[in-house]
Amino acid sequence: MLLEVKNLNAGYGFLQILRDVSLTVDTGEYVCLVGPNGAGKSTTLKTIAGLVAPMSGQILFNGEPIGGLPGNKVAGKGISFVSEEMNLFVNMTVQENLAMGAYMIRDKKQQKNRLDFVFSLFPRLVERRSQLAGTMSGGERKMLAIARGLMANPKLLLVDEPSFGLAPLLTESVFESLDTLVKKERLTIMLVEQNVTKTLSVTDRGYVLENGRIELSGKSRDLACNDHVRKVFLGV
Amino acid sequence: MAKQVEKRLWGRIIKWCRSLAGITVMATVVIALAATFNRGGYVLVNAIVTGGMLALVSMGLALTLGVLNIPMFAHGEYFMIGTVTAYFVYTPISEYIGAHPDSSMAVLGPLITIIAAMAAGAVAGMVSELLIFKQLRKRSRENWVMNSFLLTVGLSVVMINGHQMLFGADFKGITQYWAGAPVMIMDVFISRDRAMAFVLAAVVVTLFWFFMTYTRTGRAIRAVAQDETGALMVGIGLNGILMLTISLSCAMAAIAGAGLLFMYPSYPSVGLEPLYLAWFVVILSGLGNVLGAVMGSFMVALLKVLTVEYIGSGWDFVVPSALIILILIFKPSGIFGSEVRGVLDK
Numbered sequence: 001m002l003l004e005v006k007n008l009n010a011g012y013g014f015l016q017i018l019r020d021v022s023l024t025v026d027t028g029e030y031v032c033l034v035g036p037n038g039a040g041k042s043t044t045l046k047t048i049a050g051l052v053a054p055m056s057g058q059i060l061f062n063g064e065p066i067g068g069l070p071g072n073k074v075a076g077k078g079i080s081f082v083s084e085e086m087n088l089f090v091n092m093t094v095q096e097n098l099a100m101g102a103y104m105i106r107d108k109k110q111q112k113n114r115l116d117f118v119f120s121l122f123p124r125l126v127e128r129r130s131q132l133a134g135t136m137s138g139g140e141r142k143m144l145a146i147a148r149g150l151m152a153n154p155k156l157l158l159v160d161e162p163s164f165g166l167a168p169l170l171t172e173s174v175f176e177s178l179d180t181l182v183k184k185e186r187l188t189i190m191l192v193e194q195n196v197t198k199t200l201s202v203t204d205r206g207y208v209l210e211n212g213r214i215e216l217s218g219k220s221r222d223l224a225c226n227d228h229v230r231k232v233f234l235g236v
Numbered sequence: 237m238a239k240q241v242e243k244r245l246w247g248r249i250i251k252w253c254r255s256l257a258g259i260t261v262m263a264t265v266v267i268a269l270a271a272t273f274n275r276g277g278y279v280l281v282n283a284i285v286t287g288g289m290l291a292l293v294s295m296g297l298a299l300t301l302g303v304l305n306i307p308m309f310a311h312g313e314y315f316m317i318g319t320v321t322a323y324f325v326y327t328p329i330s331e332y333i334g335a336h337p338d339s340s341m342a343v344l345g346p347l348i349t350i351i352a353a354m355a356a357g358a359v360a361g362m363v364s365e366l367l368i369f370k371q372l373r374k375r376s377r378e379n380w381v382m383n384s385f386l387l388t389v390g391l392s393v394v395m396i397n398g399h400q401m402l403f404g405a406d407f408k409g410i411t412q413y414w415a416g417a418p419v420m421i422m423d424v425f426i427s428r429d430r431a432m433a434f435v436l437a438a439v440v441v442t443l444f445w446f447f448m449t450y451t452r453t454g455r456a457i458r459a460v461a462q463d464e465t466g467a468l469m470v471g472i473g474l475n476g477i478l479m480l481t482i483s484l485s486c487a488m489a490a491i492a493g494a495g496l497l498f499m500y501p502s503y504p505s506v507g508l509e510p511l512y513l514a515w516f517v518v519i520l521s522g523l524g525n526v527l528g529a530v531m532g533s534f535m536v537a538l539l540k541v542l543t544v545e546y547i548g549s550g551w552d553f554v555v556p557s558a559l560i561i562l563i564l565i566f567k568p569s570g571i572f573g574s575e576v577r578g579v580l581d582k
Contacts, residue, residue, distance in 0.1 A: 051465060071468030080469070087466030089459050100459050103452070104471040152471065 001060070002027045002188055003048070003156055008057035008067075010047040016055065017043045019212040025156065025190055030182045032191045032199045032220065034233065035209035041192040042084060044209065045158045048190075049081035050074035061156070076104055080154035084161040086145040090134030094125055094144055097133050101151030110153075118147040121177055139170035146177065157181070157189045164194070171195070175202060196233040200224040257528075257572050264535050271542055277424040279541055285430050287537030288437030292492040293510045294517035294529045295444065296485030302461040302524030303481040305381060306369060310388040311514060312507025313395035314357050314486040318493025319502035320399065321356040323408045325349045326497070330410060337415075346413040350436065350494045357490020358483040364391060365482045370475075392507075399504040409501025429498045436495050440488060441530055448526065457481055461524060513540070516556045520563060522570025531572065 003025040011017040017040045025031050033041050046052040048059055050071040059067035066074055075081070089097050098118065102111045119126050122143045128136060133144060142162060149157055159178065163171040179202060181187045193199040200206060200220040208216040208229060216226065223229050252258045272280045293315060300308045329345040368387055376383070414428040421431075448454040460467045460477050468474060492510065493500075500506055513536055518524075521532030536556055543555040563570065 049469065051468065070474070071465070072471045072473045075469060075471035083465070083469065087463045087469060089462040089466060091462055092458070096455070100455060100467075100470050100472075103456065103459075148470065 001025070002029075002062060003190070004058075004060040004063075005044075005048065006058040006060070008044075008047060008059065009055040010043060010052055010057075011055065012043075012052070017212050018047065020057070021209070021212070021214055023207050023214060023217070025188060027155075027188055028182075028186050029205060030178075030189050030191070030203045032193060032203040032206045033209055034193060034196050034199055034206060036232070037194075039209045040212040041209055042160050045081060045160050045190070045192055046083075048074075049079060049158055051081070075152065078152075078155035079158065080149035080152050080156070081158045082145045082149045082160060082162070084164055086141055088133040088141060088145060088148070091132060093130050093132055094136070095129045097144060097148055098125075098151050101148035104152055111151075114151050114153060118150050121150070121180065122147050138165050139167070139174070142166060142170075142174055143177070146174070150181075155188065157187055158192075159189060160192045161194060162191070163198075171198075178202075196229070197224070200229075256567070257531075260535070260571050261531060264538060267542070268538055271538075271545070275545055277421070279545060281421065281424050281426055281430075283534065283538040283541045285426075285434045286541065287534035288434045288441070289492045289496055290510065290513055290517060290537050291441055291530045291533035292437055292488045292495075294514035294521075294533050295441070295526055296488040297514045298518050298521075298524055298526045298529040299457075299461075299481055299485045301518065302526065303457055304369065304384075304478055306384040306388060307381060308388050308485075309385065309511065310364075310392040310395060311485075311489055312509070312511030313392050314360055314489040314507070315493040315510050316395065316399060316502065316504070316507040317360050317486075318353040318357050318490030319497050319500065319506055320403060320408070321353040321490065322349045322494035322497045323410065323502045325352045326410055326413070333415075342415065346432070349413070350491060353490045353494030354487045357493075358487040360490070361483040361486025362479060364486075365479055369478075369482070392511075396504045396507075403502075405504055407501040407503050410497055412498050427498075433495045436491070440491055444484075444488070445527070453477075453480065512553065513537075513556070516560055518570075519560050520571060522572045525570065525572050528570065528572030532570075 001024050005021060005023045008018055008021040009016060021040070021044060023031075023033075033044060035041050043052060047054050050066070050069050050073065054067045057067065058065060061077055061079065064077070066077055066079075071081075089100060092100070098115060099111070102114055105111050105114065124140060125143060125147055128140060133141065136144065146159065146162070149159075162174045162178065166174065175198065178189060178191065182189055191199060191203060200223055203220045206217065206220045206223045207214050208223065210232075216223065216228065218226075253262065268280055268283060293311065296314075297308055297311050300306050300311070326345065326349040329341060329349065333339065333342050333345060368391060369384060372383060372387060373380075412427070412429050414432055416428050418425040418427045419431050420426070448458060456467065456472045456477055457480070459470070459472060460474065460481075464474065467477070489510075493507070500509075517529055517532040517536050520536060521528035539556055539559065540552045543552045547555070
């Protein structure tokens with residue numbers, strides 16, 4: 001198991017959001033976490049990424065406990081988090097943002113390799129390399145956020161709401177690049193999405209989170225056919 | 237290809253000239269030159285020397301505000317620590333130089349003094365981060381800007397009175413750092429101390445700019461200023477960066493204090509004047525904008541020198557304050573714009 005979350009409880013201050021969440025992600029898998037608004041999907045990712053401190057429970061990455069470590073230590077273990085609000089460095093250029101993504105890689109040659117790799121994945125960013133990140137469009141910023149996450153050469157990529165605020169065509173292209181990463185680069189991705197139909201059609205396995213609890217889990221194909229899922233999310 | 241690049245460069249220069257920043261900078265240069273022709277070169281020289289030292293204080297202030305989100309009202313006290321360290325280090329050195337005028341200490345002495353002041357400032361900054369700001373950060377991040385502001389005001393009172401208790405309230409000054417005839421530039425005699433003070437400021441500002449632009453750690457500091465969560469996500473350790481930033485900015489204030497000891501003798505509240513001026517600069521140039529603070533320093537210094545020259549020396553705080561009020565009403569983000577999105581919202 002690459003990532004193993006056991007009975008995780010977490011929240012903000014006195015407000016508990018996650019209740020006994022358990023999930024696993026295996027190497028090379030494309031796993032999604034779906035659920036209605038406010039179910040705790042983003043909180044789950046933030047807790048794994050070390051941005052929210054867990055109240056109790058365990059998070060194991062490669063068998064090593066990472067629960068409660070600060071975000072920079074978690075990133076150092078090989079987990080990249082692409083947040084919903086992207087958290088780009090808006091007054092730095094695209095190139096500088098990508099260089100910051102490789103902050104933990106000290107080897108110049110390896111940095112160059114990573115840069116070439118993300119540029120081949122998102123050719124759009126090559127044209128924009130000297131533009132300030134804050135002045136780009138939403139879709140380009142989303143690409144940059146994913147590209148910055150990839151610069152660190154992560155073992156696990158956590159992606160929060162890649163389609164949030166994007167036009168359908170751009171959403172499609174973001175999904176395509178995630179697909180390429182899983183299929184060609186054998187990267188492990190954990191995806192949180194509102195767009196349930198689309199998500200369940202591309203991922204291998206899924207978890208359904210409601211009111212901070214895992215209600216259902218299984219193969220994405222089976223989940224898409226599940227009566228409960230169809231009733232709650234797909235409205236059929 | 238080369239022509240295209242040239243064209244784009246010109247386009248950018250013209251665009252900058254038309255922006256508020258460009259207009260202000262050009263107006264400053266024109267006013268400075270006009271005043272120089274009108275009253276003589278000393279106006280320009282005074283403005284440049286004061287501006288250089290002010291830049292050291294206000295850059296640190298802008299950095300603390302941008303990276304740590306602390307509206308630092310105790311920054312002048314790190315300047316004071318610089319003056320007091322320089323006084324106690326340089327007094328014995330100057331006695332030694334008096335006894336052996338040809339020794340190498342005549343050159344090395346001032347440098348040792350300034351390095352000692354820098355170290356003292358850095359240590360003082362680290363201690364205040366460890367004992368005060370880190371503790372506050374651990375306990376609560378709500379209302380951070382207001383709480384940390386109140387803490388720094390308290391810290392300032394404690395440090396001023398601490399100085400009075402330990403070293404007394406009298407003036408502790410030195411006559412000069414560098415002996416020798418004054419240098420003459422543009423028909424103005426500048427004492428060697430003033431000239432060296434400007435050289436010192438220029439060297440520190442340049443080094444600092446290189447550090448922030450080209451080094452890994454400098455870029456990490458900028459990243460933290462722009463997005464703290466983003467910085468964590470790419471693996472930048474916040475604690476180390478915050479500690480480094482506060483010690484850097486306090487060290488720069490202390491260098492300014494030591495560099496100006498021949499003009500401002502050390503006494504408990506010596507730091508208040510540079511503190512207020514630095515706040516004028518930071519508001520003028522945009523909260524948290526470190527490089528804008530350098531330009532802003534020269535503008536405020538020029539404004540101060542011109543006020544003393546044309547209106548009278550009692551007015552030198554009135555005119556900049558009036559300008560600050562106007563800026564806060566009409567352009568709250570400052571002339572150069574703030575590099576940090578909404579420091580005060582956090």
